[in-house]
Amino acid sequence: MSPAASLPTSLQRALExxxxxxxxxxxxxxxxxSVARVARAAAAGGADLVDxxxxxxxxxxxxxxxxxxxxxxAVDPELFPAAVAAGAAMVEIGNYDSFYPQGRLFHAAEVxxxxxxxxxxxxxxxxxxxxxxxxxxxxxxxxxxxxxxAGADWIQTEGGTSANPLSPGVQGLIEKASPTLAAxxxxxxxVAVPVLCASGLSAVTLPLAQAAxxxxxxVGSAINRLSDELAMVAVVRGLRDALSAxxxxxx
Numbered sequence: 001m002s003p004a005a006s007l008p009t010s011l012q013r014a015l016e017x018x019x020x021x022x023x024x025x026x027x028x029x030x031x032x033x034s035v036a037r038v039a040r041a042a043a044a045g046g047a048d049l050v051d052x053x054x055x056x057x058x059x060x061x062x063x064x065x066x067x068x069x070x071x072x073x074a075v076d077p078e079l080f081p082a083a084v085a086a087g088a089a090m091v092e093i094g095n096y097d098s099f100y101p102q103g104r105l106f107h108a109a110e111v112x113x114x115x116x117x118x119x120x121x122x123x124x125x126x127x128x129x130x131x132x133x134x135x136x137x138x139x140x141x142x143x144x145x146x147x148x149x150a151g152a153d154w155i156q157t158e159g160g161t162s163a164n165p166l167s168p169g170v171q172g173l174i175e176k177a178s179p180t181l182a183a184x185x186x187x188x189x190x191v192a193v194p195v196l197c198a199s200g201l202s203a204v205t206l207p208l209a210q211a212a213x214x215x216x217x218x219v220g221s222a223i224n225r226l227s228d229e230l231a232m233v234a235v236v237r238g239l240r241d242a243l244s245a246x247x248x249x250x251x
Contacts, residue, residue, distance in 0.1 A: 003126045004153040004193075007089060008069050014048045015194050019243040020216025022049040022196065023236060025062070026224050027073045028098040029053055032061055037229050039066035045236020049089075051218065054079040056086035063087050071128065075099075075106070077118040084125055093118060094130025095158055095220070097199060106132045108143045112150055119151035128154035128196065133179050137186050144187040144195075155191055156218060157183035158199035170204055177205035181212050188213025203235075203242040210243065217243065 004012075014020035023042035025035045035058050042050045043066040050066050052058045054074035062070050069089035074080065080091045093114050096106050115129050129152040131140045144155045159179025165172035177200045184197040197209035198218030209217050219239055226232050 002153065003124050006124070007126055011048055011069055011089070015215045018210055018215045020049065020194075020196070021047045021236075021240055021243055022051050022071065022198070022216060022218040023047045023223055024051040024073075024095070024198070024218050024220030025053065025058075026098065026220060027053055027075075027095055029224065030055060030058065032058065034224065035062055036065045037232060038062075038224050039068070041223065041229055041232035041236050042066055043068055044233045046240035047236055048216075051092065051220075054083045054091075056082050059083050059086040059088045075114065077114055077121055080118060080125075081121055084122060090126035090128060090153075091118065091122065092128040092130065092154075092156065094128075094132075094156060095198060095218070096130060096132055097158065097220075100134075105134055108132075108135060108139060108146075111143065112146055115147050115150045115152055123151075126153045127151060128156055130156040130158055130198075131183065131187065133157070133159035133183060133199070137182060140183050141186045141190045144191050148191050148193055152193065154194045154196060155187055156196040156198050157187060157214075159183060173202045173204040174208070176200045177202070177208065181205065181208055184209055184214045185212040188215075203238045206239060206242040207245065 025038040039062040051071040052062045054072040071090045072083040072088045073092045129147045157180045165175035180199050188195040194215035196216045197214035
């Protein structure tokens with residue numbers, strides 16, 4: 001049985017319907033008050049999964065505040081076991097957006113080695129790996145194939161930090177999302193595991209991610225940069241509605 005088969009039924013169903021919504025508190029966000037707000041908003045808005053920094057206390061906090069499965073993100077595999085012991089349902093290598101302003105890049109060989117080490121440490125835990133958008137698309141595709149061979153259960157795309165939208169309104173939102181949408185299109189056709197499209201997305205572009213082949217989406221800054229919890233809930237609900245419009249739940 002693959003590690004992904006041990007995920008909560010709610011996540012497996014969301015993936016099958018290609019409407020999984022992950023709310024990202026932030027890989028570098030260790031502010032417990034902020035994480036708690038994001039977790040509560042994620043639950044109230046109808047998200048399926050909360051992604052937090054790899055810290056056992058944050059895992060427990062986010063789980064208590066949301067009642068949702070928790071994913072932890074990091075670029076150091078040695079941090080993952082303690083977070084899993086604290087209740088994390090899955091782990092993720094990435095997202096790398098917080099590192100790029102520091103000039104820190106992640107190359108294919110490094111991401112592949114991080115994946116292999118994580119799989120050694122946690123052979124039975126679901127593992128998602130982000131493919132760096134700084135690689136050309138053909139190299140992103142090949143890396144995704146190699147990551148699945150190394151044990152990745154999910155692949156996540158990114159790209160919002162490299163986009164420089166020139167237009168206002170809806171057109172600007174589409175321009176912002178174009179790098180991660182392009183990656184989702186290419187990678188989803190190259191691998192047989194679920195692909196999550198993340199970074200730079202909005203309610204406008206979530207249906208485009210589904211059309212590109214994504215089984216789910218991850219949204220972070222559109223939510224976690226807000227200070228008002230009601231506004232956060234409204235954004236999450238808007239995202240949920242955007243996903244559900246294409247793939248309504250069958251009851």
